[in-house]
Amino acid sequence: MSDPKIEGFELEKGFRGMAKDTGSDQTMFKGVHWGKAMMWIFLLSDTFVFSCFLIAYMKGRASTPVEWPNPSEVFALDAFGVPVPLLLIALMTFVLITSSGTMALAVKYGYERNRKMCGYLILATALGGLTFVGMQAYEWSKLIHEGVRPWENPFGAAQFGSFFFMITGFHGTHVSIGVIFLFIYCYKVFAGHYDEGKRGWFTKMRGDYVEVEILGLYWHFVDLVWVFIFAFFYLW
C-alpha cells in the first residue's frame, strides 16, 4: 500500500529506499504487517512449488516422442451443437478473474472499514471460487468419462492425463482451501470481529482488517497460478 508513516524514520523512494530500509533496524519491510509479510514469503515458497510442477510438466512434454493431445480439441465443449475450443476453460478463467476483482475491492473496502461492502464482496469472491471448483469438477468428470486417466488417455501421451490431473488438482486444492477461508472470513467480517479486534479462535491473535488483505494475497495468487496454467496447459 502507500508508504506508511514511521516515527523518526524518513522513507525514501526506489533503490535508495531499499538500501535504507534494509540497513535500518527493527524491520526490513517498513510498515508491513507481520502476517502480510508471512503470507508473501509463503507465496514465494508456493511459487516454487508450482514452478517445479510446471517445469516437470514442460520437461515431460518436451521429451516425449509420442504425440501430445491437442488441448484445443480435448477441452472443446459443445455449445448449441457446435464444438467450441476451450469454452469451459475460458469460462473458468472468466469466473476466477471476476472473483479476483471482487476480492481486490473487498480489500479496499476493508481498509476503509466499510464492513458491509467488504463482507458482501468476500461472499461474492467465495461464490466465484465455488463456481470455479464446480466447473473444474465438471471438467474432470467429463474427461474421466471420455477415458482420460492419470495413467493413460485415448488421445496420445499418457503423461497428458498425469500432469493434467496433478496440476489442476493441486491448483483446485488451493482454490478449495481459499474458498473455505473466504467463508470463514466473510462470517468474521459480518460478525464485526475485525472492527472490535476480537481474538481468533485458533491463533488467539487480535482480528484486524489486514487479515482481509492477507487472504486477498492468497486469492490473487491462486488466480496468478491459473494464468500460468492456462497459458502452459491449455494454450501450448
Next chain:
Amino acid sequence: MHAGIIFLLVIVGSVLFHIFTPWYWTDIASNWQGMDDTITLTFWVGGGVFVAVCLFMVYCVFRYSYKEGRKAEYKPEDKKLEKILTWATTLGVAALLAPGLIIWNQYVNVPKNAIEVDVMAWQWGWQYRLPGEDGKLGTTKVTNINDENPFGINVDDPFGRDDILVQSDFINLENNKPVKILLRSVDVLHNWYVPQFRSKMDAVPGIVTYYWFEPNKVGEYEVLCAEYCGVGHYAMRGGVEVQSTEDYNKWLSEQETFQDLIAKQQKLEFENKKLVKNNNLILNKDIYKEE
C-alpha cells in the same frame, strides 16, 4: 598446549599417511591419464591449502592461547588483506577448473573412429552388442525384448541385422582403439564402471547415454555397477578383457550376429516342426500296424 600438539600431529599424520599409503588408485589402463593428472594437481594445490591453513591455526593456538591481561588485537576489517586473499583464491580455483573443463570437453566429444559398444543392463546383469560390418548399431526397443530377440533389436532396421551379440557379462575390447560405450537399461539405473578405465556413466532406462575411452593395456578387468540398482547391486559384476588386435579379431569372428540368431531360431523352429511331423508319421504307421 597439548591441544596444539595433537592438532599438529593430526596434520603431520595426514601428510605422512598420504605419502606412505599402500592404498592408492589402481593402475590406469586407459587414455584418461589427464583425469589422474588433474587429481594430482588438485591434490597439490588443495593439500597445500589444507596444510597451510591448519598449520596457521596450530601456530595461533600455540602463540595466542589465553593469558590473563593480554590484549587481543582490535581490527574489525582489513580490506587489503581480504582483497588479496579473494583474488589469490579465485586464481587458484580458476587454475583447477581450467584443466577440468578441458578434459570434460574431450570426454563428451567422442573420436570419429570409436567403435560403438551397446551395453545393455538389467537387474542384475550385463550383455553387449557390437556393430557388424556396416559399423552401425540397429535401433532397439524395450518392448521388443523376448527370448528370440534378447536385445530388443528392431527387426526392420537394416543396420541391426549384422549386429554382433554377446550374451554374456564378459566382453572383449581391442587394445589402443577408442570405444564409445552406449549405455542402455531395461529396468532401473545402472552404471558400467571399470576402475582402471577411470570413466563411468549411468545407464538410464528410457534414454541412451554414452561415454568413451581408449583402453591401452592388455589384460582382464572387473566391471562393477556403480549406481545403486536394488538389492543385487553389489553382486552385479561383469568382466572385460582388453586384447591385441589379432586376438580381438579372432574373438570377434567367433561371435554370432543377430542374423545368425534369427537363422538358428528359424532352423530350430523348422526342426521342431519336422520332428512333430515325423512323430506323427511314426505314430500313424504304428496305428496302421495295429490295424
Next chain:
Amino acid sequence: MDETNKKEQPSSTHKIGIYLWIWGLLFVLSFFSYLVDWYQFQGMLRWSLILFFMFLKAGLIMAFFMHLYWERYALVNVLLWPMTAIVCFVALMVAEGKYTLFSRLFYFFVGG
C-alpha cells in the same frame, strides 16, 4: 500493547477506478489469449503471444491486485530475485528435454 489500536490504518486507500480498470484489462487480455487459440496461430508467433499475454496478466495481478506496485522496493526485490533460480531451472530443463527427445528418437524406434 493493543495491536489494533496502535496500528496505523493506511492513510489513503486507492480509488476504486484503478481496480475496475485493471479488472477490465484482465478480461480483455484473457480474451486476447483465448483468441490466440481460436485463430490457431502456430509456431513462434503463438509462443510469443501466449507468453506476452501471460506475463502481462501476471504482472497486472501482482502489481495492482496484490499491491506490489505500491509496496516498497525492499519487499518487491525480495520477492522477485529468487525467480532467477526458476528461470535458470526452466532454461536448463528445456535443454534437457530436447536432449532426452533426441536420444529417444535417435536410438529407439517409437520412444522409450
Next chain:
Amino acid sequence: MSDEYENKSGYQAQSSETMTGTGSGVSPDMDYVRPAENPEQDLYHAHSFIEKWVFCQDAKVIGVQYFLTAVFTGVVGLILSWLMRLQLGFPGLAGFITAEHYYQFVTMHGMIMVVYFLTALFLGGFGNYLIPLMVGARDMVFPYVNMLSFWMFFVAVAVLMASFFVPGGPTGAGWTLYPPQTILEGTPGHGWGILLMLISLSLFVIGFTMGGLNYMITILQARTRGMTLMRMPLTVWGIFTATVLAMLAFPALLVSSIMMTLDKLLGTSFFMPTILKAGEVLEYGGGSPILFQHLFWFFGHPEVYIVALPAFGIVSDLISVHARKNIFGYRMMVWAIVGIGALSFFVWAHHMYVSGMNPWFGFFFASTTLIIAVPTAMKVYNWILTLWRGNIRINTVMLWCLGFIVTFVNGGITGIFLGNVSVDVPLSDTYFVVAHFHMVMGIAPLMVIMGAIYHWFPLVAGKMLDEKLGKWHFWTTFLGAYSIYFPMHYLGFIGVPRRYYEMYDSPYMTSGVGLNEFISTAAFIVGAAQLILVFNIVKTMKTGKKAEKNPWKANSLEWYTSTVPPEHGNFGERLPVVHRWPYDYNVPGAEEDYLPQTAAPSEVAHTEVEKT
C-alpha cells in the same frame, strides 16, 4: 480470554520511550535510538503443565523439543551406521544383516541424518531457541504456528519410525530415492516403506514451512531497536540464510515426493519409462528418471547448505567469543553466507555429472560450483584470522571449533575434486564421495553442534558442563571421526564403489580389508564416546556448578536476559536497545575485554570503538 494475555508485570510499551542511557558529561543525543515500530507483542502464557511443556508456544521450549526429537532420530541414525559398519568391516559376523537390511540401514541412516537430524536440529532447535533471543524479540512472531510446526515435525518423525515396523520394512532405495528402482520390486521396502517415507517427507516440508516463515519474519520484522541486519550475530545470519534456502528448496522435494507417490499409487509415469522386469513389460512408459534427479538435487544441494550455513554462523560466534577477538571481516562473512546461499541454487547438477543428463551441463555446473569455493575459502581464512592475535581460551568449546576448522577444510578441499567435472568422473559413486560428504556435512557440523551445546548449555540449563569430561569427549570424537573419514578417501581412490553390501574377493578390495576393519572399529568407538556427553549432562544436572550470568563474557543479547535460563518473554520488562555489533572484544580503552551490544555510545566514548 483476555486475562491470559494480561501483560506480565506490565511490560513497558517501547514506543513511549525514545532515549536510553545517560552518559556522564556526554550529550545524551548520541545515544538516541528511534522509537519502536512494532507494538509490544502479546504472549500467551501457559497455564498448565501441558501448555507449558507439551503444546507450548514459547519458542525456547519448542527449540528444546525440536532438539530432543532430532537427537532421538540422530541416535537411531547412529545405531544404523554401527550396523552398516559392522557389515562392511566384518562381513558375515552379524548374520542377521542381509543385503536387504543393509540397504535399508543405508537409506534410513542417510535420510535421518540429513533431514530429520541436522536440518531439524540446526533450524528447529538452535533456530527456535536463539533467534528471538539474539535479535531481541519476546518470542517468534507467530507462536501458535511455531507450535504446530514442531508437532508436524513430530508426526513426520513418527511416520518415519513407523516404517521400521510395516511389512517389507523401511525403504532401501538409498537416501536419494532414485526412481525407477525406488518403487519397483528388487528394492527393499518398495511397498509400505517408500510410501511412509514420502508421506513423512511431505509432512516434514509442511511443518518446516510453518517454522521457516516464523524464523524469517522474526528476523526481518521483529528485531529490537537498534538491531540492524548488519549488527546481527553471524549465528542468526547463518540460520536466516539457511531458512531462506529451505523455503525455496523444499518445494522441489515436496513436488518430487508427490509425483513419486502418484507413480507408486496411481500408476502414473512421471519418472517411469518403459520397464522390462522378469520378462514382463510393466504398465509404465514415457517418463524420465533424470527429471526426478533434477528436482531432487534442486532441493538436495541447497539442503547441503541448509545444514552447513547455520554451522558456519554458529562457529563464527563461538570462535569470536572464545578467542576474545572480533570476528575478522564481518561484512565479508555476511556476504559470503548470502553469496553461498544464492549460488547454491545454480549448482545442483554437480551431483549428476555421470547421471546421463545432457553432457553439456557439465561445463556450466563445474564453473558455478567452483565459484562457490571462493566465498567458502574466505570464510575459512576469516576464522583463522580471527584466531590470529587473539587471546584464545583453549576450552572445550574452542576445541570443537578447531576440530571444525580441520575437518571442514579437509572436506571442503575434497569438494573441489568432486565439483570439478572431469575429476569427478573417476571418483563419483566411490567411497571418496562418502568420505567427502561425511567430513564436510557430517562431522564438521557435528563439531559445531557439540561446541554449541557446551557453549549454550549454561544458558539453557543454568549449569556449567564439566570441562574435563568435555575434553575427553572432544578428543575421542575428533580423533576417532577423523580416522574414520580421512583414510576412507583412499578406498575411493582404489575404486571401491559405494553402497556395496559386500565386495567378495574383488581385486580392488583385497588390500582394503584391513582398512575397513580399522574404520569400523573407529566408528564403534566414536559412537560410544557420545555417551560421555550424556554422562556429562546427567552429572551436571545433578551436581554441576551453577552458571553465573554470562559465564563466557559474551556480547550478544541472549546472555543479557532478565533471568537465566530466560523466562517466557525473554527480556523482562523492557526490551534491550542495541548500539553495536556483537563482536566488540578487547576494545582498546575499555575496562573489560568485552562490550555488550547494549552498551550505549556515551558509555564507551572514551574507547576506540571502530565498528558499530
